Amino acid sequence: MAEWTAAELKGISDGLRAEALLIVKFRHYAQQTADPTVRGLCEQLAAQHRRHYETLLQTFTRGE
Structure with missing residues (x-):
């Protein structure tokens, strides 16, 4: 796992x-x-932001 800086x-x-x-x-x-x-439209936008959230979370948990 990568070491994250405080800013990251x-x-x-x-x-x-x-x-x-x-x-x-x-x-x-x-x-x-x-x-x-x-x-x-609102449901599509909620789903899009859910994908963004999951991508950020996966990046963090994988340490990339």
Whole structure:
């Protein structure tokens, strides 16, 4: 496993936190809207940010 600097750890941590917040927000927006087009877009965006979150987490846990 790679040794992470404090700045790298903070950057990954901040990124994970930001992506998690976006997932929650877009899921909430999808639930709140009555417009099926907007709902679909919000669900797609939540899924996209979930993939970003998972990528960051995998990078961190693999030590790359």
